[in-house]
Amino acid sequence: MTAAPDLAAPRRLALAQPAAAGAWLAELPELVARRARAWELTVERVAAPGGRTSMTVLVRRADGTPAALKLCAPGASAALEAAALARWDGRGAVRALEAAPEDGALLLERLHGETSLRSLPETKAMLEAVSALHRLWVPPGAGHPFPTVAERTAGLAADGADLPEGAGPLIAEALAARAELLAGPPEEVLLHGDFRQGAVLAADTGRAPWLAVGPDPLVGERAYDLARLARDRLHDLIASAGAPAITRRRMTKLAASVEADPERLRGWTLFRAVESGIRAHGEGRRTDAEALLEFATWL
Structure with a gap:
């Protein structure tokens, strides 16, 4: 693991559910490591600025393809997001390459997040x-x-x-x-x-x-x-x-x-x-x- 999570990313959740937000933030390094092992990812860096209820880590897959690992905070449904992305299947939206809703994790195509x-x-x-x-x-x-x-x-x-x-x-x-x-x-x-x-x-x-x-x-x-x-x-x-x-x-x-x-x-x-x-x-x-x-x- 070469990057530390941006703990300020999920601002809305931290305000609305401080206990849940704190526990999730503390667990983020292990969540990233677990998904990196399961999906054979090489971590590059945390994308900044962070999202309001999620953190995105720029990664590479085993074949070198760039991707983005999105970790959704409690209260933000990774399962629903994964279902919508699957329904669109790349039509007008980013494509999900992998999903683990139990971890709030989605592996997405890497877009130009700065633009x-x-x-x-x-x-x-x-x-x-x-x-x-x-x-x-x-x-x-x-x-x-x-x-x-x-x-x-x-x-x-x-x-x-x-x-x-x-x-x-x-x-x-x-x-x-x-x-x-x-x-x-x-x-x-x-x-x-x-x-x-x-x-x-x-x-x-x-x-x-x-x-x-x-x-x-x-x-x-x-x-x-x-x-x-x-x-x-x-x-x-x-x-x-x-x-x-x-x-x-x-x-x-x-x-x-x-x-x-x-x-x-x-x-x-x-x-x-x-x-x-x-x-x-x-x-x-x-x-x-x-x-x-x-x-x-x-x-």
């Missing part, structure tokens, strides 16, 4: 992002293990015990939007779940120049995935003159690019921004919380 769509100009980045999403939106398959959007979004009311000042009306609006959006027959498409420009990395696999990573997969309608993308580069948006108008134009273009209902996109964008804002507030990330809740008021 995401955020390195491109905004217009080009959005075009490439939508192109990647089109490839990811496939039927989930019979007997799939993925939760639904309804199940994934059920926790906002419970998360709101410690509310930012003045957030009550926004939360009520977000919950009303969710109820209306879920009232009709559900669409069943496999979604990335955490799709944003930073989750699409440069690739030289020969399949596509950009591939998605880090899914938090679920089943539902396309507008749910677009809703996270709609607020990308949020701090740049906030610093822009006329940010609300820019945001509304962006959403109109996104909806048109996939023939989605603009009102459904607005509803899910509102809900997801408020949900993320309340979570950020609860984790002590007050600046992020304020930015997300301000964004929600523009919609």
